[in-house]
Amino acid sequence: MxxxxxxxxxxxxxxxxxxxxxxxxxxxxxxxxxxxxxxxxxxxxxxxxxxxxxxxxxxxxxxxxxxxxxxxxxxxxxxxxxxxxxxxxxxxxxxxxxxxxxxxRSKGVELKAFPRLFFQMTIKGESEMDYRIEVLDADIEIVGVKQEVVTQEAFHTIPKLWEEATASGLVPRIIEMSWENPQCKMEGILGVCGKQAAITDEKFDYLIGCRYTAEYPGDMEKTVIPKSTWVVFPNITEAWKRLYTEWMPTSGYELADLPCIENYLAPDRVPNNELWVPVIAK
CATH class of the missing domain: 1.10.10.60 (Homeodomain-like)
Structure with a gap:
Protein backbone atom coordinates (compact mmCIF):
# COMPACT_ATOMS: atom_id res chain seq x y z
CA MET A 1 0.00 0.00 0.00
CA ARG A 105 -33.33 26.45 6.12
CA SER A 106 -34.61 29.07 3.68
CA LYS A 107 -34.17 28.59 -0.05
CA GLY A 108 -31.89 31.04 -1.79
CA VAL A 109 -29.61 31.49 1.22
CA GLU A 110 -25.93 31.37 0.29
CA LEU A 111 -23.95 28.82 2.30
CA LYS A 112 -20.39 27.50 2.18
CA ALA A 113 -19.55 23.93 1.20
CA PHE A 114 -16.22 22.60 2.39
CA PRO A 115 -15.55 19.49 0.29
CA ARG A 116 -14.04 16.22 1.42
CA LEU A 117 -10.32 16.16 0.74
CA PHE A 118 -8.61 13.61 -1.48
CA PHE A 119 -4.86 13.42 -1.92
CA GLN A 120 -3.07 12.81 -5.18
CA MET A 121 0.49 13.10 -6.37
CA THR A 122 1.45 16.23 -8.31
CA ILE A 123 4.75 17.31 -9.80
CA LYS A 124 5.90 20.76 -8.86
CA GLY A 125 9.13 22.71 -8.75
CA GLU A 126 9.92 22.62 -5.04
CA SER A 127 13.36 23.58 -3.80
CA GLU A 128 15.77 20.79 -2.98
CA MET A 129 15.49 19.13 0.43
CA ASP A 130 18.77 18.63 2.28
CA TYR A 131 19.22 15.47 4.32
CA ARG A 132 21.82 12.94 5.28
CA ILE A 133 21.71 9.34 6.43
CA GLU A 134 23.45 8.61 9.72
CA VAL A 135 24.18 5.14 11.03
CA LEU A 136 24.69 4.72 14.77
CA ASP A 137 26.94 1.68 14.90
CA ALA A 138 26.76 1.33 18.68
CA ASP A 139 24.20 1.88 21.44
CA ILE A 140 24.01 5.47 22.67
CA GLU A 141 22.98 6.62 26.13
CA ILE A 142 20.85 9.73 26.60
CA VAL A 143 20.39 11.19 30.08
CA GLY A 144 17.85 13.81 31.07
CA VAL A 145 14.53 14.63 32.66
CA LYS A 146 11.25 13.14 31.43
CA GLN A 147 7.84 14.71 31.64
CA GLU A 148 4.54 13.19 30.60
CA VAL A 149 2.79 14.78 27.64
CA VAL A 150 -0.79 14.29 26.47
CA THR A 151 -0.41 13.25 22.85
CA GLN A 152 -3.17 15.45 21.45
CA GLU A 153 -1.74 18.50 23.27
CA ALA A 154 1.91 17.83 22.45
CA PHE A 155 2.40 20.69 19.98
CA HIS A 156 1.34 23.19 22.65
CA THR A 157 2.92 21.46 25.63
CA ILE A 158 6.44 20.72 24.40
CA PRO A 159 7.47 24.35 23.66
CA LYS A 160 6.33 25.21 27.20
CA LEU A 161 8.46 22.37 28.59
CA TRP A 162 11.54 23.89 26.97
CA GLU A 163 10.70 27.32 28.37
CA GLU A 164 10.28 25.85 31.85
CA ALA A 165 13.49 23.81 31.52
CA THR A 166 15.43 26.95 30.63
CA ALA A 167 13.89 28.99 33.44
CA SER A 168 14.50 26.24 36.04
CA GLY A 169 18.16 25.83 35.11
CA LEU A 170 17.75 22.35 33.62
CA VAL A 171 18.91 23.35 30.13
CA PRO A 172 22.13 25.02 31.43
CA ARG A 173 22.85 21.88 33.49
CA ILE A 174 22.42 19.68 30.43
CA ILE A 175 24.66 21.95 28.37
CA GLU A 176 27.39 21.57 31.00
CA MET A 177 26.97 17.80 30.92
CA SER A 178 27.18 17.71 27.12
CA TRP A 179 30.57 19.46 27.27
CA GLU A 180 32.12 16.83 29.56
CA ASN A 181 32.46 14.25 26.81
CA PRO A 182 31.32 15.70 23.47
CA GLN A 183 29.91 13.20 20.99
CA CYS A 184 30.50 13.44 17.27
CA LYS A 185 26.92 12.45 16.38
CA MET A 186 23.74 13.81 17.92
CA GLU A 187 25.89 16.04 20.12
CA GLY A 188 23.38 18.78 20.96
CA ILE A 189 20.62 19.20 23.52
CA LEU A 190 18.04 16.55 22.72
CA GLY A 191 14.28 16.24 22.85
CA VAL A 192 13.35 12.55 22.75
CA CYS A 193 9.71 11.84 21.86
CA GLY A 194 8.40 8.79 23.70
CA LYS A 195 9.70 5.30 23.01
CA GLN A 196 8.85 4.94 19.33
CA ALA A 197 8.14 7.07 16.29
CA ALA A 198 4.63 5.60 15.97
CA ILE A 199 3.11 7.13 19.11
CA THR A 200 -0.30 5.53 19.58
CA ASP A 201 -0.86 6.00 23.30
CA GLU A 202 -2.86 8.85 24.80
CA LYS A 203 0.25 10.04 26.65
CA PHE A 204 3.99 9.73 26.15
CA ASP A 205 7.20 10.79 27.91
CA TYR A 206 9.25 13.63 26.47
CA LEU A 207 12.87 13.63 27.63
CA ILE A 208 15.02 16.77 27.58
CA GLY A 209 18.65 15.69 27.85
CA CYS A 210 21.92 14.91 26.07
CA ARG A 211 24.24 12.02 25.28
CA TYR A 212 26.10 11.15 28.48
CA THR A 213 28.14 8.15 29.56
CA ALA A 214 29.31 9.08 33.08
CA GLU A 215 27.39 8.69 36.34
CA TYR A 216 24.36 10.95 36.07
CA PRO A 217 22.47 13.02 38.69
CA GLY A 218 19.78 11.31 40.75
CA ASP A 219 17.00 13.53 39.45
CA MET A 220 17.66 12.37 35.88
CA GLU A 221 17.15 9.10 34.08
CA LYS A 222 18.70 7.29 31.16
CA THR A 223 17.33 5.96 27.89
CA VAL A 224 19.34 3.82 25.49
CA ILE A 225 19.07 4.05 21.70
CA PRO A 226 20.32 0.86 20.01
CA LYS A 227 22.30 0.60 16.80
CA SER A 228 20.11 2.16 14.13
CA THR A 229 19.79 4.16 10.91
CA TRP A 230 18.51 7.74 10.84
CA VAL A 231 17.62 10.36 8.28
CA VAL A 232 18.69 13.78 9.52
CA PHE A 233 17.20 17.04 8.29
CA PRO A 234 18.42 20.57 9.05
CA ASN A 235 15.81 22.97 10.47
CA ILE A 236 13.29 21.06 12.59
CA THR A 237 10.27 23.19 11.68
CA GLU A 238 10.90 23.02 7.95
CA ALA A 239 11.67 19.30 8.14
CA TRP A 240 8.30 18.49 9.71
CA LYS A 241 6.56 20.44 6.94
CA ARG A 242 8.22 18.46 4.16
CA LEU A 243 9.11 15.05 5.64
CA TYR A 244 5.80 13.33 4.88
CA THR A 245 4.87 15.28 1.78
CA GLU A 246 8.15 15.14 -0.10
CA TRP A 247 10.75 12.84 1.42
CA MET A 248 8.97 9.78 2.81
CA PRO A 249 6.75 8.96 -0.21
CA THR A 250 9.70 8.39 -2.56
CA SER A 251 12.61 7.68 -0.21
CA GLY A 252 12.43 3.89 -0.02
CA TYR A 253 12.36 4.09 3.79
CA GLU A 254 9.76 3.58 6.52
CA LEU A 255 9.72 4.77 10.12
CA ALA A 256 11.59 2.52 12.53
CA ASP A 257 10.34 1.52 15.97
CA LEU A 258 12.41 4.14 17.80
CA PRO A 259 11.68 7.69 18.98
CA CYS A 260 12.15 10.73 16.80
CA ILE A 261 14.72 13.09 18.29
CA GLU A 262 15.02 16.86 18.02
CA ASN A 263 18.68 17.92 18.19
CA TYR A 264 19.42 21.52 19.22
CA LEU A 265 22.98 22.61 18.48
CA ALA A 266 25.05 25.64 19.54
CA PRO A 267 23.51 28.99 18.49
CA ASP A 268 26.45 29.77 16.19
CA ARG A 269 26.06 26.53 14.25
CA VAL A 270 24.45 26.64 10.80
CA PRO A 271 21.96 25.06 10.94
CA ASN A 272 21.57 25.16 14.72
CA ASN A 273 18.93 22.42 14.96
CA GLU A 274 18.24 19.07 13.32
CA LEU A 275 15.45 16.52 13.20
CA TRP A 276 16.59 12.89 13.54
CA VAL A 277 14.03 10.40 12.23
CA PRO A 278 14.62 6.64 12.72
CA VAL A 279 14.16 4.69 9.48
CA ILE A 280 14.46 1.24 7.99
CA ALA A 281 14.66 0.32 4.32
CA LYS A 282 11.37 -0.93 2.86
Whole structure:
Protein backbone atom coordinates (compact mmCIF):
# COMPACT_ATOMS: atom_id res chain seq x y z
CA MET A 1 0.00 0.00 0.00
CA UNK A 2 1.62 3.30 -1.06
CA UNK A 3 1.68 6.56 0.83
CA UNK A 4 -1.22 8.17 -1.04
CA UNK A 5 -3.46 5.17 -0.47
CA UNK A 6 -2.68 5.17 3.24
CA UNK A 7 -3.49 8.83 3.83
CA UNK A 8 -6.66 8.63 1.73
CA UNK A 9 -7.70 5.65 3.83
CA UNK A 10 -7.39 7.89 6.91
CA UNK A 11 -9.51 10.51 5.16
CA UNK A 12 -12.15 7.86 4.42
CA UNK A 13 -12.25 7.02 8.13
CA UNK A 14 -12.75 10.68 9.07
CA UNK A 15 -15.49 11.11 6.48
CA UNK A 16 -17.33 8.00 7.66
CA UNK A 17 -17.30 9.23 11.26
CA UNK A 18 -18.24 12.90 10.95
CA UNK A 19 -21.36 12.23 13.01
CA UNK A 20 -19.49 10.10 15.55
CA UNK A 21 -16.36 10.43 17.64
CA UNK A 22 -13.22 10.57 15.50
CA UNK A 23 -10.30 8.74 17.10
CA UNK A 24 -7.03 10.48 16.22
CA UNK A 25 -5.08 7.31 16.97
CA UNK A 26 -7.14 5.32 14.47
CA UNK A 27 -6.76 7.96 11.75
CA UNK A 28 -2.99 8.00 12.32
CA UNK A 29 -2.86 4.19 12.31
CA UNK A 30 -4.67 4.02 8.98
CA UNK A 31 -2.20 6.54 7.55
CA UNK A 32 0.68 4.47 9.01
CA UNK A 33 1.85 7.64 10.74
CA UNK A 34 2.68 8.38 14.39
CA UNK A 35 -0.26 9.96 16.18
CA UNK A 36 2.02 12.71 17.44
CA UNK A 37 2.98 13.68 13.87
CA UNK A 38 -0.24 13.05 11.96
CA UNK A 39 -1.80 16.48 12.68
CA UNK A 40 1.47 18.17 11.69
CA UNK A 41 1.61 16.20 8.45
CA UNK A 42 -2.02 17.03 7.69
CA UNK A 43 -1.45 20.72 8.30
CA UNK A 44 1.64 20.71 6.08
CA UNK A 45 -0.32 19.07 3.27
CA UNK A 46 -3.48 21.17 3.46
CA UNK A 47 -2.63 24.47 5.09
CA UNK A 48 -5.27 24.02 7.83
CA UNK A 49 -5.29 22.04 11.05
CA UNK A 50 -6.89 18.61 11.24
CA UNK A 51 -9.37 19.81 13.87
CA UNK A 52 -10.39 22.75 11.69
CA UNK A 53 -10.89 20.46 8.68
CA UNK A 54 -13.16 18.19 10.72
CA UNK A 55 -15.07 21.19 12.07
CA UNK A 56 -15.68 22.56 8.57
CA UNK A 57 -16.72 19.19 7.17
CA UNK A 58 -19.23 18.69 9.98
CA UNK A 59 -20.72 22.15 9.56
CA UNK A 60 -20.91 21.62 5.78
CA UNK A 61 -22.82 18.39 6.33
CA UNK A 62 -25.10 20.12 8.83
CA UNK A 63 -25.93 22.77 6.23
CA UNK A 64 -26.87 20.11 3.68
CA UNK A 65 -29.18 18.47 6.20
CA UNK A 66 -30.87 21.75 7.12
CA UNK A 67 -31.74 22.37 3.48
CA UNK A 68 -32.64 18.82 2.52
CA UNK A 69 -34.31 17.39 5.64
CA UNK A 70 -37.16 19.79 6.49
CA UNK A 71 -38.05 18.30 9.87
CA UNK A 72 -34.51 17.96 11.26
CA UNK A 73 -34.18 19.71 14.62
CA UNK A 74 -31.27 22.04 15.33
CA UNK A 75 -30.65 20.42 18.72
CA UNK A 76 -30.36 17.03 17.02
CA UNK A 77 -27.85 18.39 14.52
CA UNK A 78 -25.87 19.99 17.32
CA UNK A 79 -25.55 16.69 19.18
CA UNK A 80 -24.93 14.72 16.00
CA UNK A 81 -21.94 16.84 15.02
CA UNK A 82 -20.32 17.06 18.42
CA UNK A 83 -21.71 20.25 20.00
CA UNK A 84 -22.85 20.38 23.61
CA UNK A 85 -25.74 22.77 23.00
CA UNK A 86 -27.75 24.42 20.21
CA UNK A 87 -26.15 27.75 21.16
CA UNK A 88 -22.58 26.54 20.64
CA UNK A 89 -23.63 24.88 17.38
CA UNK A 90 -25.32 28.09 16.21
CA UNK A 91 -22.21 30.17 16.93
CA UNK A 92 -19.96 27.76 15.06
CA UNK A 93 -22.42 27.48 12.16
CA UNK A 94 -22.71 31.25 11.80
CA UNK A 95 -18.93 31.63 12.00
CA UNK A 96 -18.52 29.42 8.91
CA UNK A 97 -21.65 30.12 6.90
CA UNK A 98 -22.41 33.70 7.90
CA UNK A 99 -26.02 32.88 8.82
CA UNK A 100 -27.75 31.02 11.64
CA UNK A 101 -29.01 27.44 11.23
CA UNK A 102 -32.59 28.73 11.29
CA UNK A 103 -31.90 31.11 8.40
CA UNK A 104 -30.08 28.38 6.51
CA ARG A 105 -33.33 26.45 6.12
CA SER A 106 -34.61 29.07 3.68
CA LYS A 107 -34.17 28.59 -0.05
CA GLY A 108 -31.89 31.04 -1.79
CA VAL A 109 -29.61 31.49 1.22
CA GLU A 110 -25.93 31.37 0.29
CA LEU A 111 -23.95 28.82 2.30
CA LYS A 112 -20.39 27.50 2.18
CA ALA A 113 -19.55 23.93 1.20
CA PHE A 114 -16.22 22.60 2.39
CA PRO A 115 -15.55 19.49 0.29
CA ARG A 116 -14.04 16.22 1.42
CA LEU A 117 -10.32 16.16 0.74
CA PHE A 118 -8.61 13.61 -1.48
CA PHE A 119 -4.86 13.42 -1.92
CA GLN A 120 -3.07 12.81 -5.18
CA MET A 121 0.49 13.10 -6.37
CA THR A 122 1.45 16.23 -8.31
CA ILE A 123 4.75 17.31 -9.80
CA LYS A 124 5.90 20.76 -8.86
CA GLY A 125 9.13 22.71 -8.75
CA GLU A 126 9.92 22.62 -5.04
CA SER A 127 13.36 23.58 -3.80
CA GLU A 128 15.77 20.79 -2.98
CA MET A 129 15.49 19.13 0.43
CA ASP A 130 18.77 18.63 2.28
CA TYR A 131 19.22 15.47 4.32
CA ARG A 132 21.82 12.94 5.28
CA ILE A 133 21.71 9.34 6.43
CA GLU A 134 23.45 8.61 9.72
CA VAL A 135 24.18 5.14 11.03
CA LEU A 136 24.69 4.72 14.77
CA ASP A 137 26.94 1.68 14.90
CA ALA A 138 26.76 1.33 18.68
CA ASP A 139 24.20 1.88 21.44
CA ILE A 140 24.01 5.47 22.67
CA GLU A 141 22.98 6.62 26.13
CA ILE A 142 20.85 9.73 26.60
CA VAL A 143 20.39 11.19 30.08
CA GLY A 144 17.85 13.81 31.07
CA VAL A 145 14.53 14.63 32.66
CA LYS A 146 11.25 13.14 31.43
CA GLN A 147 7.84 14.71 31.64
CA GLU A 148 4.54 13.19 30.60
CA VAL A 149 2.79 14.78 27.64
CA VAL A 150 -0.79 14.29 26.47
CA THR A 151 -0.41 13.25 22.85
CA GLN A 152 -3.17 15.45 21.45
CA GLU A 153 -1.74 18.50 23.27
CA ALA A 154 1.91 17.83 22.45
CA PHE A 155 2.40 20.69 19.98
CA HIS A 156 1.34 23.19 22.65
CA THR A 157 2.92 21.46 25.63
CA ILE A 158 6.44 20.72 24.40
CA PRO A 159 7.47 24.35 23.66
CA LYS A 160 6.33 25.21 27.20
CA LEU A 161 8.46 22.37 28.59
CA TRP A 162 11.54 23.89 26.97
CA GLU A 163 10.70 27.32 28.37
CA GLU A 164 10.28 25.85 31.85
CA ALA A 165 13.49 23.81 31.52
CA THR A 166 15.43 26.95 30.63
CA ALA A 167 13.89 28.99 33.44
CA SER A 168 14.50 26.24 36.04
CA GLY A 169 18.16 25.83 35.11
CA LEU A 170 17.75 22.35 33.62
CA VAL A 171 18.91 23.35 30.13
CA PRO A 172 22.13 25.02 31.43
CA ARG A 173 22.85 21.88 33.49
CA ILE A 174 22.42 19.68 30.43
CA ILE A 175 24.66 21.95 28.37
CA GLU A 176 27.39 21.57 31.00
CA MET A 177 26.97 17.80 30.92
CA SER A 178 27.18 17.71 27.12
CA TRP A 179 30.57 19.46 27.27
CA GLU A 180 32.12 16.83 29.56
CA ASN A 181 32.46 14.25 26.81
CA PRO A 182 31.32 15.70 23.47
CA GLN A 183 29.91 13.20 20.99
CA CYS A 184 30.50 13.44 17.27
CA LYS A 185 26.92 12.45 16.38
CA MET A 186 23.74 13.81 17.92
CA GLU A 187 25.89 16.04 20.12
CA GLY A 188 23.38 18.78 20.96
CA ILE A 189 20.62 19.20 23.52
CA LEU A 190 18.04 16.55 22.72
CA GLY A 191 14.28 16.24 22.85
CA VAL A 192 13.35 12.55 22.75
CA CYS A 193 9.71 11.84 21.86
CA GLY A 194 8.40 8.79 23.70
CA LYS A 195 9.70 5.30 23.01
CA GLN A 196 8.85 4.94 19.33
CA ALA A 197 8.14 7.07 16.29
CA ALA A 198 4.63 5.60 15.97
CA ILE A 199 3.11 7.13 19.11
CA THR A 200 -0.30 5.53 19.58
CA ASP A 201 -0.86 6.00 23.30
CA GLU A 202 -2.86 8.85 24.80
CA LYS A 203 0.25 10.04 26.65
CA PHE A 204 3.99 9.73 26.15
CA ASP A 205 7.20 10.79 27.91
CA TYR A 206 9.25 13.63 26.47
CA LEU A 207 12.87 13.63 27.63
CA ILE A 208 15.02 16.77 27.58
CA GLY A 209 18.65 15.69 27.85
CA CYS A 210 21.92 14.91 26.07
CA ARG A 211 24.24 12.02 25.28
CA TYR A 212 26.10 11.15 28.48
CA THR A 213 28.14 8.15 29.56
CA ALA A 214 29.31 9.08 33.08
CA GLU A 215 27.39 8.69 36.34
CA TYR A 216 24.36 10.95 36.07
CA PRO A 217 22.47 13.02 38.69
CA GLY A 218 19.78 11.31 40.75
CA ASP A 219 17.00 13.53 39.45
CA MET A 220 17.66 12.37 35.88
CA GLU A 221 17.15 9.10 34.08
CA LYS A 222 18.70 7.29 31.16
CA THR A 223 17.33 5.96 27.89
CA VAL A 224 19.34 3.82 25.49
CA ILE A 225 19.07 4.05 21.70
CA PRO A 226 20.32 0.86 20.01
CA LYS A 227 22.30 0.60 16.80
CA SER A 228 20.11 2.16 14.13
CA THR A 229 19.79 4.16 10.91
CA TRP A 230 18.51 7.74 10.84
CA VAL A 231 17.62 10.36 8.28
CA VAL A 232 18.69 13.78 9.52
CA PHE A 233 17.20 17.04 8.29
CA PRO A 234 18.42 20.57 9.05
CA ASN A 235 15.81 22.97 10.47
CA ILE A 236 13.29 21.06 12.59
CA THR A 237 10.27 23.19 11.68
CA GLU A 238 10.90 23.02 7.95
CA ALA A 239 11.67 19.30 8.14
CA TRP A 240 8.30 18.49 9.71
CA LYS A 241 6.56 20.44 6.94
CA ARG A 242 8.22 18.46 4.16
CA LEU A 243 9.11 15.05 5.64
CA TYR A 244 5.80 13.33 4.88
CA THR A 245 4.87 15.28 1.78
CA GLU A 246 8.15 15.14 -0.10
CA TRP A 247 10.75 12.84 1.42
CA MET A 248 8.97 9.78 2.81
CA PRO A 249 6.75 8.96 -0.21
CA THR A 250 9.70 8.39 -2.56
CA SER A 251 12.61 7.68 -0.21
CA GLY A 252 12.43 3.89 -0.02
CA TYR A 253 12.36 4.09 3.79
CA GLU A 254 9.76 3.58 6.52
CA LEU A 255 9.72 4.77 10.12
CA ALA A 256 11.59 2.52 12.53
CA ASP A 257 10.34 1.52 15.97
CA LEU A 258 12.41 4.14 17.80
CA PRO A 259 11.68 7.69 18.98
CA CYS A 260 12.15 10.73 16.80
CA ILE A 261 14.72 13.09 18.29
CA GLU A 262 15.02 16.86 18.02
CA ASN A 263 18.68 17.92 18.19
CA TYR A 264 19.42 21.52 19.22
CA LEU A 265 22.98 22.61 18.48
CA ALA A 266 25.05 25.64 19.54
CA PRO A 267 23.51 28.99 18.49
CA ASP A 268 26.45 29.77 16.19
CA ARG A 269 26.06 26.53 14.25
CA VAL A 270 24.45 26.64 10.80
CA PRO A 271 21.96 25.06 10.94
CA ASN A 272 21.57 25.16 14.72
CA ASN A 273 18.93 22.42 14.96
CA GLU A 274 18.24 19.07 13.32
CA LEU A 275 15.45 16.52 13.20
CA TRP A 276 16.59 12.89 13.54
CA VAL A 277 14.03 10.40 12.23
CA PRO A 278 14.62 6.64 12.72
CA VAL A 279 14.16 4.69 9.48
CA ILE A 280 14.46 1.24 7.99
CA ALA A 281 14.66 0.32 4.32
CA LYS A 282 11.37 -0.93 2.86
Missing amino acids: DWLERINRAMDYIEQNLSDEIDGREAARLACCPEYHFPRMFSALTGISLSEYIRRRRLSQAAFELQNVPDVRIIDLALKYGYDSPDSFTRAFKSLHGVTPTTA
